[in-house]
Amino acid sequence: MAVLSKIRQRSLILILVIGFCLLAFIIGDIINSGGFGVTRNVGSVNGKDIPVQDFLQKVNDVQARQQGISPTQAANAVWSQEVDNILFEERFEKAGLRVGKDHIFNVYAQDPQVAQNPQFQNALGKFDKAKFNEFLVNMKTTNPAQWQMIEKNKGLVENAAKKQLYLTMVKAAFFATDADGKAKYASETDKASFDYVFVPYSSINDDQVKVSDEELVAYMKKNEKKYKSEASRDLEFVLIENKPSQEDEAEMKKEINSLLLPKVEYNETTKANDTVPGFASVANNEEFVNKYSDIKYDTTYVTKKQLPVEFAEQIYNLGKGQVFGPYIDNGYYKLTKMINKKGNASAKASHILVAFKGGAAPDPSITRTKEEAKAKADDLLKQVNANPGNFAMLAMTNTDDPGSKQTGGEYDNIMPNQMVKPFNDFVFNNPVGTTGVVETDFGYHVIKVTGKNEAVQLATVAQKIEPSEATTDAIFTKASKMEMEAEEKPFADLAKSLSLTVTPANKVMANDENIQGIGSQRGIVKWAYSNDTKVGDVKKFDIPQGHVIVRLKTINEKGVLPIEEAKISVLPIVRNEKKAELIRKKMEGTSVEAVAQKTGSTVASAVDVTLANPTIANVGSEPKVVGKAFGLSAGKTSGLIDGQLGVFMVRTKTIAKAPALPNYTAFTSRLNGEARQQVQGRLSNALKENADIEDNRSEFN
Structure with a gap:
């Protein structure tokens, strides 16, 4: 009881001591992990970390193997490979994939440095697994250093073998039926001829249709997958060449x-x-x-x-x-x-x-x-x-x-x-x-x-x-003046007064290296993404060509496309939707002749158009219009159709069906080949799209 009494009397001191110890432990961990604000991981994929030390070692290995590759190019290549490996490893585990010696040898057989080495070829010049196996067995005693290197890369080779096997399995699951082949044949050979009346969107001036930024954002949010965008920066710069x-x-x-x-x-x-x-x-x-x-x-x-x-x-x-x-x-x-x-x-x-x-x-x-x-x-x-x-x-x-x-x-x-x-x-x-x-x-x-x-x-x-020393000094003075005065004066006006050209550099990504017009400039990209750099900030960079003065124009956060970019790709779509509403009001009538008369247009004819190539002569590609023509019986008229280039009404004249074939094997085989060629890219993109990926590599290169 006496001991407990003493503890109660000194409880505050004990709390302070324990608190101090915990703080020391936390600070020590922070120091060991590289300091405040620094992560030990380059990123993570679905919760699996990519440790920075392993990542940087792999970047160094890539640079050693590929002479002339920059650190940023190497880092981006390693990152892409690491993300792919983690995502595919998850699939291997779920599929319960295991590989044997033959699978491993198949990977080596596809490496030109191994397969084309005469030491591992038979009399016909083909890769010989037995010779390669003998080489590996002997290497363990004759060249321990090289053996260690192969052992170090054993996991990578096994993963490559698993990936090869997994993709083969997925490709085997892709198949086209005879019905698919028949449909492909029909899309390429069935032909539609039809009359149409067409009022182009260009018949209404763009300035007659106003589209607000809010409407662009609303459209993109409705189609979020199509218009999603990673974080980016918009820059503008002037280059003062040291010539x-x-x-x-x-x-x-x-x-x-x-x-x-x-x-x-x-x-x-x-x-x-x-x-x-x-x-x-x-x-x-x-x-x-x-x-x-x-x-x-x-x-x-x-x-x-x-x-x-x-x-x-x-x-x-x-x-x-x-x-x-x-x-x-x-x-x-x-x-x-x-x-x-x-x-x-x-x-x-x-x-x-x-x-x-x-x-x-x-x-x-x-x-x-x-x-x-x-x-x-x-x-x-x-x-x-x-x-x-x-x-x-x-x-x-x-x-x-x-x-x-x-x-x-x-x-x-x-x-x-x-x-x-x-x-x-x-x-x-x-x-x-x-x-x-x-x-x-x-x-x-x-x-x-x-x-x-x-x-x-x-x-x-x-x-x-x-340039002479005097010329170099004058150029440096001009660049420094531009940098200092840009803090107070409009960037474009200042550049004009100094007879300099402002060049935009839009959608610069965090892991980019090259900036069009001035080449490899990783330092500029890192500055643009620094927490200390704000919109409107200006900085001078000395580069081999001379001096470049850069202004951070816009910070685009992750989400839908930046407004300026949306004005290029999304604005025409939304504007045409509004134009279509105006055009529809003019296109009164139930026949193509009546609509043509009402709008002052002419009735034109499209002959022998296919679904595979839905191009209307003198108009352009119009898949929705051609599809509608194929869906109508001969002599039937459609309603109004909002096409790619304007509003249409069509009247189908004939649908010429191609003669049936004994079989559609050629078309089925082509569909199978096309689908299987796309498997790896489509699968990789799908896995990345559905993964939780944290990317911190810009902090390390």
């Missing part, structure tokens, strides 16, 4: 021109002045180019086709030691000097490959013997020599080389030793026009040499055209 002025270009031209003339320079080695000859007279071209050029000296021989198109003729026709320039090419001022020319540098030839069984890179469908291949090649050569102009057609119908089949057997700009030796020797050792048969490991080639090219070796001094 050289005319004075800068004139100064650079003067500077590069001076390289054509001899000049006196102080020599650090001899401690005396030396006269340096001009570019045309200099003996050591490599030293001169590397000293004065932004692009190092290159000894490579190039063909005329590889020269700048605008100046190719002048450069190619230079004499040895002559200089052309200065000229502007790809942002550089250039001087080009002819060093050397050589003939037979590249060639153009056409060929027909006649392969045989057992040759290199075999095609299992090729069964002809080596002797039969030779005989066919000799026969084709006779046809080529008899009618040289027929070579391309002979190649397209006879060659076993898929790489040149569509070009009529032609290979252009063949470099020495690019082809196998017998082919190479024939092309480069024979004059243009020579034909013949050559044997290689791939088969027999019927070859015609169609061209030879000279190549030139050049020395080029290239100096990048860049």
Whole structure:
């Protein structure tokens, strides 16, 4: 009792101590999870979290595998894959799917890096499961690091196998009946002819029909699934490019021109002045180019086709030691000097490959013997020599080389030793026009040499055209002024006063990276979505092209389409509904002639229209109108029909039924194929549409 009494006396102290301990525990957990306002998860799908560390590791893996991919592109790809995996895993569990070794091997067999590796192929060039299995067994002891990598990805491969199996099962459940095939046949071949009277919506001016923002929102809410929209931002920006002025270009031209003339320079080695000859007279071209050029000296021989198109003729026709320039090419001022020319540098030839069984890179469908291949090649050569102009057609119908089949057997700009030796020797050792048969490991080639090219070796001094320091400073000042004054003055007016163009960037999503007109600008997107950024805020960003001043124009929350976007896609629909009401009042009468007379229109005819292509000549696509015409008996007249482009009344003249077929297998097969091709995309979209997805990835990239 005494103890309880003491506890009661110190109850306040105990409460404070316990409270302090709980607070410390919570704060510690917050610190361990990354701090206040930071989540440990990139998001979740149907309550299943996607941990940030795992996610970022996968992003790094994608970047390591795919050179040149940006962090944002990698993050978006991983996110899409993670969401898909979770949603499909739920389906696998419900279906009770399990996969075995054969399913796993099928996944590997579809990976080009595995299936096309000769180490895992049989004599026919096909993926061999036994060879691959042997490789995996040996790897565990011979290459533990690689084995660990395969073990790490085991779950991904199993999921891929399950997904493959699951999709196969779903596709098998999609089937079209004979009735479906018959209906498809009818929609494509039954034909309706009818008279109609048509009053277009365009007969009423848009300004005669007012549509409020509230009416647009109400329409979208009635069709919420069709017009739902994710959160987005509308921006506007001006780009102030950091580019050289005319004075800068004139100064650079003067500077590069001076390289054509001899000049006196102080020599650090001899401690005396030396006269340096001009570019045309200099003996050591490599030293001169590397000293004065932004692009190092290159000894490579190039063909005329590889020269700048605008100046190719002048450069190619230079004499040895002559200089052309200065000229502007790809942002550089250039001087080009002819060093050397050589003939037979590249060639153009056409060929027909006649392969045989057992040759290199075999095609299992090729069964002809080596002797039969030779005989066919000799026969084709006779046809080529008899009618040289027929070579391309002979190649397209006879060659076993898929790489040149569509070009009529032609290979252009063949470099020495690019082809196998017998082919190479024939092309480069024979004059243009020579034909013949050559044997290689791939088969027999019927070859015609169609061209030879000279190549030139050049020395080029290239100096990048860049703005001067004074120009760069002036551009920076202009951009800073725009940023500061935009806080007080209307953005468009300010841009106009500085002779700048305002560019809109609408519907920028939270995980976007590119902004049209200025490229990859993840920093701008993150700024637009920051909690500190409000509508009307302006900020200057320094980008490779110069400076961009951005204004946040609108914040569009998740829901239906933003009003500005709705005015593009929804406004015409709602406006036409209102126009239809006005037009209907004018279209009085029970016959097409009476309505035509009342509205000042004419009665027109549509002939042989099908349901599959419900297009009325000189009007456009009108599915509802054509469908109504098919539904009427001959001679019957419809009521008024609100179509895509106006209000119609139709009178059916004839319905021409196509003759019945013995069976509709071709149509049924086509329907099955089309439906099954769409299974994966439609299923994935349906799962996402019905899932509870929380997406926080914009916080991490």
